[in-house]
Amino acid sequence: MISSPFFLVFTDLDGTLLDHNTYGWEEAIPALELCRTRGVPVILVSSKTRAEMAALRCKLSISAPFISENGGGIFFLKETFSDPPSGSSPADIRGLSPEGTTGSSSMGEEDLWILSLGISYPLLIKAFQEIRNELGWRMKGFSDMGLEEISHLTGLDKDGVQLASMREYDEPFIIEGEEPTDLAPLKHAAEQRGLLITSGGRFYHLQGKNDKARGMGLVTEWYKEYHGEVLTVALGDSPNDFRMLERADFPVLIRSQRSFPHLKKRIPKLRITDDTGPKGWNSAVLSILNKNWENTNA
Numbered sequence: 001m002i003s004s005p006f007f008l009v010f011t012d013l014d015g016t017l018l019d020h021n022t023y024g025w026e027e028a029i030p031a032l033e034l035c036r037t038r039g040v041p042v043i044l045v046s047s048k049t050r051a052e053m054a055a056l057r058c059k060l061s062i063s064a065p066f067i068s069e070n071g072g073g074i075f076f077l078k079e080t081f082s083d084p085p086s087g088s089s090p091a092d093i094r095g096l097s098p099e100g101t102t103g104s105s106s107m108g109e110e111d112l113w114i115l116s117l118g119i120s121y122p123l124l125i126k127a128f129q130e131i132r133n134e135l136g137w138r139m140k141g142f143s144d145m146g147l148e149e150i151s152h153l154t155g156l157d158k159d160g161v162q163l164a165s166m167r168e169y170d171e172p173f174i175i176e177g178e179e180p181t182d183l184a185p186l187k188h189a190a191e192q193r194g195l196l197i198t199s200g201g202r203f204y205h206l207q208g209k210n211d212k213a214r215g216m217g218l219v220t221e222w223y224k225e226y227h228g229e230v231l232t233v234a235l236g237d238s239p240n241d242f243r244m245l246e247r248a249d250f251p252v253l254i255r256s257q258r259s260f261p262h263l264k265k266r267i268p269k270l271r272i273t274d275d276t277g278p279k280g281w282n283s284a285v286l287s288i289l290n291k292n293w294e295n296t297n298a
Contacts, residue, residue: 006227009035009285010067010216010244012236013046013056015201016254019277021155025060028278031285032060040289043067043219045212045236045244047170047200050075050091051163054112065222067215070198070207070240072118072169074215077111084113085222117215118169119195119208128171128206131189137180141173141206154202169210172203198240201256205240212236213243233288235281245270252284 011017018025025032035042041064044053050068054075057066065076075091076084091112125143132139142150147161153174156164180186183197190197190206198205216234224230234241234248237256245251246267253263253272264270273280 005229005231006223007038007040007289008220008223008230008232009040009042010045010212010219010232010234010248011042011281012212012238012241012244012254013044013048013053015237015256015277016235016241017044017278017281020201020256023155023160025278028282028285031282031289034286034289036061038289041065041223043216045071045215045241047172047203047205047240049164049166050168051166052160055163065219067212067219069118069168069170070200070205071210071212071215072116072207074115074117074218076113076115078113079111081113085115085218088113088115090114115218116169117208117210117218119210121167121169121171124169124171124195124206124208127190127193127195128173130193131186131206134189135185137186138176139173140176141171142167143171169207171206172200173206174203199238200240201238211243212241213247216244216247233285235284242266250288252281252288254280254284 014020017028032042042062043064044057044062044066046053046068047070048068050073053066053068063077063080065074067074076088091114125141128141142165147158147165150156150161150164151158154161154164187197194209196207196209196211198207220230220232231249232247233250233252234244235252235254236245237254242263245253251267251270253270255273255276271284273284275283
């Protein structure tokens with residue numbers, strides 16, 4: 001009998017583990033339960049904020065580390081990870097409570113270590129305004145929008161919008177009117193400021209040189225210190241997931257309305273699901289874990 005390798009599942013959220021329109025995950029429950037039964041950490045990696053992800057983790061009963069705002073921050077639960085990676089510090093929740101609330105103990109944020117990799121949000125907003133003025137493009141960021149507009153664009157309810165607005169490392173934005181066919185000037189303007197432009201399922205994002213792949217690499221190395229051989233599964237549906245998929249032993253592209261015909265050449269091991277959202281997520285994770293479990297326990 002061959003000893004089983006330790007699996008890590010890194011997953012995007014919107015359009016991947018969560019339905020793009022309803023944000024539901026019910027169709028992924030069988031695979032989530034299998035991960036729980038076999039002790040496979042499910043590591044959420046998203047453009048969502050810490051506050052959004054902490055609330056979601058409570059609903060999913062997930063205690064693994066999570067990576068917020070496209071790799072801006074990595075968070076570890078103190079109760080589970082008494083010896084966090086070098087450079088971590090206790091998560092500071094001051095100023096992160098939604099307007100009209102008193103603290104965030106319900107999300108367990110005071111029990112987290114944080115490893116910050118991104119640029120602070122105030123600096124991103126300043127750079128975003130500079131880039132918009134420099135290019136003369138009709139760009140509108142989260143920092144320019146009211147709660148109702150964010151709700152309209154995302155489909156989130158009032159509470160969800162408040163959590164989504166508690167940003168630390170990433171400015172989501174839209175380009176109003178006819179979108180330019182060439183984003184090179186935008187990317188160049190960001191690059192000149194040491195920043196990146198990425199594309200998600202609903203928004204463009206202005207962020208530091210952090211990304212999902214770097215966060216994934218750091219978390220993987222941390223687990224290797226304790227478990228030796230580690231195999232990684234990564235699932236996503238958007239361009240800001242592609243570098244994360246490149247790093248994975250088992251990369252999975254969740255089918256969506258968009259197609260990426262050249263991605264298979266870039267990532268030869270790539271699997272593309274037949275189904276979208278959590279249904280596709282569920283079948284991919286079940287297939288990978290069950291097949292490799294059978295192979296290593298034969």
